[in-house]
Amino acid sequence: MKEFLDMGGYAAFVWPAYLITFAVVGLNIAWARRALARSQRDARRRLQTQVQLRKEAA
Amino acid sequence: MNASSANPAVARLPVAAPSEAGIASAPLVAARLTLLRDLQLAFRKPAQLLQPLAFFALVTLLFPLAISPELARLREVAPGVLWAAALLASLLALEFLFRDDAQDGTLEQYALCGQSLTWLLMAKTAAHWLLTGLPLALIAPLAALSLGAPPAALAAIVVTLAVGTVTLSLIGAIGAALTLGIRRSGALLSLLTLPLSLPVLIFGAHATQLAIAGSSWFAPFQLLAALAVLAVTLAPLAAAAAVRISLE
Amino acid sequence: MAWTWFHRLASPPHVYALAARLTPWFAWPAAVCIVAGLYGGLVLAPPDYQQGDGFRIMYVHVPSAWMSLMVYTTMAVAAAIGLIWRMKVAHAVAASCAPIGASFTFVALVTGSLWGEPMWGTYWEWDPRLTSELILLFLYLGYIGLRAGIEDPQRADRASALLAVVGIVNVPIIHYSVVWRNSLHQAPSVMRLAKPAMPLSMLTPLLLMLLGFTLLFGALLLVRLRGEVLARERTASWIREAVEG
Numbered sequence: 001m002k003e004f005l006d007m008g009g010y011a012a013f014v015w016p017a018y019l020i021t022f023a024v025v026g027l028n029i030a031w032a033r034r035a036l037a038r039s040q041r042d043a044r045r046r047l048q049t050q051v052q053l054r055k056e057a058a
Numbered sequence: 059m060n061a062s063s064a065n066p067a068v069a070r071l072p073v074a075a076p077s078e079a080g081i082a083s084a085p086l087v088a089a090r091l092t093l094l095r096d097l098q099l100a101f102r103k104p105a106q107l108l109q110p111l112a113f114f115a116l117v118t119l120l121f122p123l124a125i126s127p128e129l130a131r132l133r134e135v136a137p138g139v140l141w142a143a144a145l146l147a148s149l150l151a152l153e154f155l156f157r158d159d160a161q162d163g164t165l166e167q168y169a170l171c172g173q174s175l176t177w178l179l180m181a182k183t184a185a186h187w188l189l190t191g192l193p194l195a196l197i198a199p200l201a202a203l204s205l206g207a208p209p210a211a212l213a214a215i216v217v218t219l220a221v222g223t224v225t226l227s228l229i230g231a232i233g234a235a236l237t238l239g240i241r242r243s244g245a246l247l248s249l250l251t252l253p254l255s256l257p258v259l260i261f262g263a264h265a266t267q268l269a270i271a272g273s274s275w276f277a278p279f280q281l282l283a284a285l286a287v288l289a290v291t292l293a294p295l296a297a298a299a300a301v302r303i304s305l306e
Numbered sequence: 307m308a309w310t311w312f313h314r315l316a317s318p319p320h321v322y323a324l325a326a327r328l329t330p331w332f333a334w335p336a337a338v339c340i341v342a343g344l345y346g347g348l349v350l351a352p353p354d355y356q357q358g359d360g361f362r363i364m365y366v367h368v369p370s371a372w373m374s375l376m377v378y379t380t381m382a383v384a385a386a387i388g389l390i391w392r393m394k395v396a397h398a399v400a401a402s403c404a405p406i407g408a409s410f411t412f413v414a415l416v417t418g419s420l421w422g423e424p425m426w427g428t429y430w431e432w433d434p435r436l437t438s439e440l441i442l443l444f445l446y447l448g449y450i451g452l453r454a455g456i457e458d459p460q461r462a463d464r465a466s467a468l469l470a471v472v473g474i475v476n477v478p479i480i481h482y483s484v485v486w487r488n489s490l491h492q493a494p495s496v497m498r499l500a501k502p503a504m505p506l507s508m509l510t511p512l513l514l515m516l517l518g519f520t521l522l523f524g525a526l527l528l529v530r531l532r533g534e535v536l537a538r539e540r541t542a543s544w545i546r547e548a549v550e551g
Contacts, residue, residue, distance in 0.1 A: 004348075006359075007360070008353055008358040008359030008360065009358065009359070010359050010362075010424055013363065013420045013421065013423060013424050014359065014362055014363055014420075017363045017366055017367065017416070017417040017420045017421070018366055020413060020416055020417070021366040021370060021413050021417060024410065024413045025522065027409065028405075028406055028409055032406075032526050032529040032533075033529060035529075035530055035533045036529050036530065036532050036533040036536075037533075038533065039532070039533035039534070039537050040533070040536065042536075043536050043537075043539075043548075046540065046545075047546055232468075232472060236452060236465045236468065236469060237452070237455070240455045243455065246448075246451050246452065249444065249447060249448045250452060250469065252444070253441045253444045253448065253473075253476070253480070254472065254473070254476050254480075256441060256483070257476075257480055257483035260483045260486075260487050261483065261487075264487060281486075296468065296471075296472055299389075299468055300465065303461060303464040303468060304461065306460070306461055306464070
């Protein structure tokens with residue numbers, strides 16, 4: 001196990017590389033989902049405004 | 059109705075009369091008129107023309123002060139400095155390619171007048187090069203000498219810069235067209251134009267380096283010329299599309 | 307008849323629903339491939355003859371670099387389709403690609419740099435691949451910057467689309483100009499992995515990671531696409547069902 005973590009002496013390079021890669025992967029997933037949620041919120045709000053305007057016009 | 063009979067105080071829009079030279083060459087007539095018009099208008103504001111040149115001279119001055127006064131050392135960095143400075147100066151000059159015409163609506167007239175927008179933009183870019191790129195190439199020997207370049211290399215420097223700035227003007231025209239009307243677009247324009255201009259920098263600096271060393275600079279110059287030909291054929295089309303998109 | 311599925315791809319409500327249905331089909335296989343690739347690459351593959359265990363960075367660097375190029379190509383193709391056929395969905399695809407591509411270009415640069423230090427003795431090296439990758443990052447940033455700088459959404463779509471198409475024409479030119487330049491300056495060491503044939507135990511995890519990252523891109527794209535499609539449909543009636551249902 002210690003050998004594995006040591007990566008033949010290259011640990012200081014290998015592990016940061018993997019960490020940053022998967023940090024970015026995670027960020028991408030979170031970011032994409034947040035963007036979708038935001039778009040859905042905006043769409044909902046626009047709909048509500050539309051409905052309200054229609055009611056007021058009626 | 060051609061430029062020679064027009065009142066020089068009024069630079070006209072290039073609405074070419076079909077009867078004049080046949081419809082087939084109407085775009086060329088329009089292009090010629092646009093070229094002349096742009097040159098006429100530019101010479102009314104000579105200060106504007108000098109700014110990029112002054113900037114170029116200043117940037118090349120920075121390096122002897124920042125690096126070392128020794129000509130031997132400067133000679134090593136001279137190709138890079140000359141070309142980086144030329145690139146930056148041409149970026150600065152891009153500002154006035156479309157600015158005036160966009161502001162007073164002339165550009166819209168160009169897009170609507172029924173002439174080929176591609177040819178009109180090619181003419182505008184040609185005028186721009188004659189006003190900025192070519193003068194830059196012509197004063198470059200002074201900068202080159204101040205950086206330790208041997209006199210034998212000066213012809214190469216002028217020729218490579220003259221050809222390279224053609225490509226830079228053309229690529230810059232696309233960037234300028236895309237960023238039309240955007241407030242404070244200077245940094246964005248640089249961000250868009252510089253990556254696309256890097257091959258010109260690479261080949262031009264290499265040619266200059268070979269010339270300074272006294273070897274044959276033909277190979278990179280050929281590549282530089284090839285880039286220019288590619289740019290002349292494709293860039294005006296892209297720029298015309300970009301202008302249409304920006305004016306929509 | 308055979309083209310109906312193609313025409314439907316231009317329809318925002320159809321794409322919105324389809325993307326939602328397809329996402330798990332990309333996400334879960336992506337996870338499986340990546341986990342399998344990681345296990346194969348970190349545990350099963352033997353150390354390299356020259357680089358020891360340091361070569362294992364390859365399993366994240368190569369997929370990231372692959373992503374950076376593939377995503378840009380996807381973006382440019384979608385942009386071209388959007389420009390030529392004036393399809394909002396195509397522009398939505400291009401917009402979705404940009405942040406994904408830019409972030410993986412960044413990862414490719416960082417992991418490449420971390421690989422470079424033990425292998426070449428330097429964190430940065432102006433070799434063709436790293437240099438072109440850096441320029442690619444700027445192309446992405448330019449695209450994102452142009453989108454951000456234009457207020458009108460339609461103009462933003464079309465202007466950035468043109469930029470992407472101009473960019474893709476330039477990518478090979480830029481790359482080869484750097485290759486050419488470096489060949490004349492005899493770059494100290496070219497990143498040479500193993501000898502011509504990589505043993506299967508090393509190659510398979512790499513292929514799994516490449517596949518996994520590609521599938522991951524698919525999933526991320528589908529999620530972002532739904533949001534972008536929604537944002538481009540201001541008042542269409544299908545939104546009501548889609549958002550409230």
